Amino acid sequence: MKYGIRGLVVFGLMMVNFPGRSLPAIASTPPSYVAQSIVGECRAARTGTFIYYERNFESGQIRGLQANDRVTLAGNGGGGWIAISEPTVGFVRTEDLKPCTVEQVTRCANVNSFIYESRSLESRPVRGILAGEQLVLTTEQVDEWRTVLEPRPGFISDNRLRECNNSSSTVVPSRPPMNRPQPTTSLCRRVTPLVDDGLNVRSAPTEAARVVETLVPGTLIRLRSTAARTDSTGRSWVSILSPVSGWVSDGFPGNKSNLRPVPCESSR
Numbered sequence: 202m203k204y205g206i207r208g209l210v211v212f213g214l215m216m217v218n219f220p221g222r223s224l225p226a227i228a229s230t231p232p233s234y235v236a237q238s239i240v241g242e243c244r245a246a247r248t249g250t251f252i253y254y255e256r257n258f259e260s261g262q263i264r265g266l267q268a269n270d271r272v273t274l275a276g277n278g279g280g281g282w283i284a285i286s287e288p289t290v291g292f293v294r295t296e297d298l299k300p301c302t303v304e305q306v307t308r309c310a311n312v313n314s315f316i317y318e319s320r321s322l323e324s325r326p327v328r329g330i331l332a333g334e335q336l337v338l339t340t341e342q343v344d345e346w347r348t349v350l351e352p353r354p355g356f357i358s359d360n361r362l363r364e365c366n367n368s369s370s371t372v373v374p375s376r377p378p379m380n381r382p383q384p385t386t387s388l389c390r391r392v393t394p395l396v397d398d399g400l401n402v403r404s405a406p407t408e409a410a411r412v413v414e415t416l417v418p419g420t421l422i423r424l425r426s427t428a429a430r431t432d433s434t435g436r437s438w439v440s441i442l443s444p445v446s447g448w449v450s451d452g453f454p455g456n457k458s459n460l461r462p463v464p465c466e467s468s469r
Contacts, residue, residue, distance in 0.1 A: 239274050243301035244285075246270045252291035256282035263291045267320060269341050271301055271348065304340040305350060309333055309365040315394060315418075316355035320346040328353040329394025329418060335365055388427065390460035394418040400459055402447040406430045406438035413447040420444065423465065 246266040254260040256279075266272070272293060276284035282292045310333065315326035320343060330336065337351040342359060349355045392400045399417045403410040416422065425440040429451065432438060437451045439460070452459050 239277055242274050244272050244274060244298040245301045246272070246293075247297055247299045250293065250297040252285065252289060252293055254291060256280060256292050260292075263289055266293070266297075267343065269343050269348065271354070272298070301339075305337055306340055307335055307337055307365055308347075308362040309335050310357075310361055311363040312361055313394065314357060314361045316349050316353055316357050318355060320344055320356045322358070326394070326418060327355045327398060330357070331395075336362070338362075387462060387464055388424040389463050389465035390422050390424060391463050392416050392418050392420045392422065393459055393461050395459065400449055402441065402445055402449055404447055406440075406448045407432055408434075408436070408450075410448070414445045416444070416449075421463070422449070422460070
């Protein structure tokens with residue numbers, strides 16, 4: 202060795218006397234810390250509050266939230282506010298939110314009914330429910346309304362629910378195929394409550410065609426002809442004249458029908 206043992210001892214003493222100098226650190230991989238995103242998670246309103254256009258009260262209110270109403274997060278939050286994507290795009294105060302209830306129960310409808318957009322019979326129906334059909338709900342109950350998780354998120358009045366015969370099952374019971382008569386004596390139909398989000402009127406008999414208008418359940422329509430057209434997926438389409446001209450789907454043969462035949466003079 203060039204410096205020998207004595208040289209190494211001297212170098213060591215120098216390092217002790219000059220602590221400001223140090224040997225190069227051994228290269229190592231620093232631990233990585235990845236912030237966990239909460240985008241897409243569910244939160245519920247602690248009490249009545251509002252969704253705002255921006256992260257401040259002066260930006261304006263988009264819509265109100267009732268206690269236990271659910272929202273879907275669209276950001277990780279900051280400055281006391283957090284972005285949401287459902288039930289509409291906007292911002293909510295983080296202190297006004299709480300974790301969603303995860304407890305679920307299964308109930309059956311005791312009458313034909315609807316799942317509503319909010320806790321009111323005056324709000325928009327988002328899905329029809331048949332008597333005996335099973336629903337998955339949270340255990341929360343507000344103003345005699347229950348929060349529905351399946352078959353579609355929304356709300357249903359508690360007095361329209363009952364215990365199911367098989368409470369362990371959460372599968373919507375299958376219904377026998379419906380025979381859908383197409384009487385030649387009437388060109389009138391009424392949109393059934395089995396249609397999710399209303400029935401789309403399209404510019405052509407295909408799901409890819411432009412939506413002309415959306416008809417809510419119960420709307421009376423008049424056909425151009427009782428002749429139906431089947432697309433490549435097996436879906437049946439009929440041409441209508443009113444309340445707007447276009448094409449509507451009557452579902453799949455042997456399955457539930459989107460339209461119910463009625464006399465044209467019927468207003469009920």
